[in-house]
Amino acid sequence: MIKILISTLLIYMVSSLPATVLRAAPATPGTISGNADKGEALYYNHGCYACHGYNGIGKHNIANDVSGIMMSEAVYLIFLRARSELNPPLPTQRMPHYSKTSLPDHEALDIYAHIRTFKDTPPEAESNATMQAIINSAQSQAPQ
Numbered sequence: 001m002i003k004i005l006i007s008t009l010l011i012y013m014v015s016s017l018p019a020t021v022l023r024a025a026p027a028t029p030g031t032i033s034g035n036a037d038k039g040e041a042l043y044y045n046h047g048c049y050a051c052h053g054y055n056g057i058g059k060h061n062i063a064n065d066v067s068g069i070m071m072s073e074a075v076y077l078i079f080l081r082a083r084s085e086l087n088p089p090l091p092t093q094r095m096p097h098y099s100k101t102s103l104p105d106h107e108a109l110d111i112y113a114h115i116r117t118f119k120d121t122p123p124e125a126e127s128n129a130t131m132q133a134i135i136n137s138a139q140s141q142a143p144q
């Protein structure tokens with residue numbers, strides 16, 4: 001009971017922070033105890049990629065350590081579990097429930113390790129001839 005109350009409080013505190021505060025949270029990512037290779041398969045099998053993309057860039061970005069929730073294994077687990085165990089206190093229902101029965105802790109932590117490998121490093125426009133041609137064309141047509 002106490003555990004559930006603490007979880008609820010923590011989730012409430014995290015979820016009520018504006019996105020900008022979470023993004024600006026001290027970027028000192030915590031321990032990674034899972035196996036990222038196993039996590040890669042689990043990330044696909046549990047459908048995370050459908051919303052978070054193959055590399056964390058999707059409808060909801062979780063690459064480049066931008067997520068305050070991803071800064072700690074403990075907070076991440078509470079985030080996943082709160083949805084199913086606490087009749088979710090989070091403001092939206094867009095992310096599905098992941099209970100311990102469908103996604104045990106050790107598998108969830110493997111996924112965590114995989115997500116923490118996500119780095120979004122798009123190439124510079126100058127290194128892509130087509131992109132550069134589009135930029136040149138747009139600049140040449142821009143009003144002076």
Ligand code: HEC
Nearest residue numbers: 046047048050051060067068069070092093094095096111
């Ligand atoms: C149907 C779409 C969907 C699926 C599938 C999904 N998510 Fe999410 N996820 C979201 C949305 C939307 C949010 C933003 C919070 C919310 O609205 O619930 C989110 C938020 C998150 C966050 C917090 C990011 C932040 O903003 O700090 C993490 C971590 C996360 N998801 C991990 C996962 C993992 C791991 C899986 C697979 C086991 C998964 N998600 C599957 C839609 C999804």
